[in-house]
Structure formats: structure tokens, C-alpha cells
Amino acid sequence: VPPASLLPLLLLTLLTGVCVDGYKPVVIVHGILDGPKEFKALSYYINKVHPGTEVTVIGLYDYLASLMPLWRQVQGFRRAVWSIMQKAPDGIHLLCFSQGGLICRALLSTIPDHNVHTFVSLSSPLAGQYGDTKYLRWIFPDCMKKKVFRICYNRVGHKVSICDYWNDPHQRSRYLKNNNFLAMLDGDRPHNNMKAWRENFLRIKKLVLIGGPDDGVITPWQSSHFGFYDSNENIVEMRNQAFYMNDTFGLKTLDARGDVSVCVHSGVKHIRWHSNFTVFTLCMEKWLT
Ligand SMILES: *[C@@H]1O[C@H](CO)[C@@H](O)[C@H](O)[C@H]1NC(C)=O
Ligand SMILES: *[C@@H]1O[C@H](CO)[C@@H](O)[C@H](O)[C@H]1NC(C)=O
Numbered sequence: 001v002p003p004a005s006l007l008p009l010l011l012l013t014l015l016t017g018v019c020v021d022g023y024k025p026v027v028i029v030h031g032i033l034d035g036p037k038e039f040k041a042l043s044y045y046i047n048k049v050h051p052g053t054e055v056t057v058i059g060l061y062d063y064l065a066s067l068m069p070l071w072r073q074v075q076g077f078r079r080a081v082w083s084i085m086q087k088a089p090d091g092i093h094l095l096c097f098s099q100g101g102l103i104c105r106a107l108l109s110t111i112p113d114h115n116v117h118t119f120v121s122l123s124s125p126l127a128g129q130y131g132d133t134k135y136l137r138w139i140f141p142d143c144m145k146k147k148v149f150r151i152c153y154n155r156v157g158h159k160v161s162i163c164d165y166w167n168d169p170h171q172r173s174r175y176l177k178n179n180n181f182l183a184m185l186d187g188d189r190p191h192n193n194m195k196a197w198r199e200n201f202l203r204i205k206k207l208v209l210i211g212g213p214d215d216g217v218i219t220p221w222q223s224s225h226f227g228f229y230d231s232n233e234n235i236v237e238m239r240n241q242a243f244y245m246n247d248t249f250g251l252k253t254l255d256a257r258g259d260v261s262v263c264v265h266s267g268v269k270h271i272r273w274h275s276n277f278t279v280f281t282l283c284m285e286k287w288l289t
Contacts, residue, residue, distance in 0.1 A: 031098030035062030109197035127228035128167025131219025187248025217270035
């Protein structure tokens with residue numbers, strides 16, 4: 001029998017052990033033109049509130065390589081995420097930033113037996129992008145947003161990641177005909193795997209959507225919550241989107257289950273979402289257990 005004075009210490013040790021075992025690994029998928037280095041603060045926050053959490057920021061397609069076509073990137077990320085899932089019998093959490101959120105949707109739709117518990121989408125253009133940003137001007141220097149479709153909705157477009165989610169509301173039929181990434185994930189462009197992809201996606205237990213009006217890059221910013229422009233550039237919010245109403249990829253089912261959590265914050269610029277401790281505390285901490 002240990003001396004009474006040691007009991008609190010023993011208990012503490014036991015409890016700590018329980019907690020450390022309890023946190024699921026967190027896998028972070030970076031955004032366009034960034035890489036693991038940009039996620040040091042976020043990894044630190046996670047371990048500060050949930051000590052012992054295994055956090056992996058996947059170092060694939062970093063910086064300029066992030067402009068590669070998304071289906072190609074998905075292949076690489078699939079292998080990396082798969083090996084982490086194999087070692088995590090209780091499942092993992094996927095935390096995906098910006099363009100990474102679309103890569104994660106593709107992973108969740110196409111990995112049949114994934115064990116992702118919570119998918120946190122951090123300021124990701126989930127319903128597409130239609131806006132001039134400083135990234136865009138650098139990549140397509142002479143193009144204004146009205147003209148980008150000419151590049152994106154043809155064969156050249158299939159070579160640049162941004163085109164995989166460029167959603168010009170004035171060029172709907174061209175988008176549906178030529179986009180083989182977002183239009184397929186959303187089920188706006190019907191395909192044979194829709195049912196299977198939907199089932200795969202619905203394996204997640206929780207979807208957390210984070211974004212806000214001062215983002216400055218995601219356009220419209222509501223795309224971070226599955227809202228988007230109609231043909232008059234008015235915002236159609238998530239629940240009025242055709243892909244939601246038709247439940248093409250499971251979003252309506254998730255929502256009806258009560259498993260869609262929406263977190264909106266103003267005052268956060270795009271590249272600040274992952275390093276803002278307030279956002280972390282209010283929108284992410286409670287889900288990453
Ligand atoms: C829902 O799907 C049906 C059948 O595919 C289609 O005809 C209809 O236009 C869709 N509705 C919406 C709102 O997208
Ligand atoms: C951090 O987030 C809060 C809102 O949650 C916002 O008011 C503040 O401006 C943000 N700070 C930075 C540096 O992004």
C-alpha cells in the first residue's frame with residue numbers, strides 16, 4: 001500500500017495517462033502556397049490544451065507545388081493520411097485550411113473505410129471561388145475574374161489547382177461541363193460514384209465550418225460555409241443550395257443529424273485563421289478530443 005501522501009500523485013499520473021490516450025491524432029492539411037511551417041502555432045495550441053495529442057502537418061505539395069491539380073494532390077495526401085489512420089484505431093481528426101479543405105473533402109469522399117471523426121474546415125472555398133485576390137493576380141496576371149473562366153474551363157485549367165474550384169456564376173454550363181473536381185464532389189455534375197462517395201463522406205461524425213467576412217481571400221466568404229453566388233451574384237446560403245436540397249453528397253443528412261457546426265468570426269484575415277488563439281478556443285478546441 002503506498003503512503004497516503006503519494007496517493008494524489010498516483011491519481012494524477014493515472015488521470016494524465018487516461019487523457020493522453022484519449023485524444024485522437026490530428027492531421028492538418030495546409031492551403032495554397034503554404035506548408036507545414038505555417039502551422040506551428042496551431043500545433044502548439046492543440047498540444048497546449050490537449051497535451052500529448054499527436055499532430056501531423058502533412059508536408060506534401062507545399063508552396064508552389066500546391067498549384068498542382070487537386071486530384072493529383074489527393075493521391076499523395078491519401079497515402080499519407082491512410083498510414084496515420086491505420087495506426088489510430090479510435091480514429092483521427094482532419095483539420096484542413098483553405099484549398100486543403102477541398103483536398104480533405106475529396107479524401108473523405110473517396111476513402112471507403114476512413115476513420116475520420118471530425119472534419120474541421122478552416123476558411124475553405126467549399127462551394128468554390130469567384131473573386132480577384134492577390135494570389136490570383138500573381139498566377140493569372142492579365143486576367144480579371146470575369147475572364148478567368150477562359151483559362152480554367154478548358155484543358156489548360158486542368159493543370160492548375162485554383163481552376164479545380166473556380167466557380168464562375170455567369171458560366172454555369174461551362175463549369176458543369178469542364179470542371180471535374182468541385183462539380184463532381186458537389187454532385188452538381190452527376191457521376192457513377194455519387195452514392196459511394198456520399199456514404200464515405202457520411203462516415204464523419206462532425207463537420208465544423210469556420211470562416212468570416214474579413215477573410216479577404218475566399219470570395220464570397222460565405223463559401224467557407226457552403227454558401228455561394230447565384231447568377232446575379234447574390235448569396236445563396238448553404239441550406240438553399242441545390243446540392244444541399246438534393247443531399248447529393250450528404251450535407252443535408254449531416255445537418256439533420258445535428259452534426260454541422262458553423263463558426264463565423266469577423267476581424268480575421270485569411271492567413272490568420274490558423275494562428276488566432278481566440279478562433280482556436282471558440283471554434284476548434286472542443287472538437288479535437
Ligand atoms: C435534384 O436532382 C434531380 C434529379 O437528379 C434534378 O432533376 C433536380 O434538378 C435537382 N434539384 C436541384 C434543386 O438541384
Ligand atoms: C482573432 O479573432 C478575433 C475574433 O475571434 C478577432 O476579433 C481578432 O481581430 C483576431 N485577431 C487577428 C490578429 O486575426
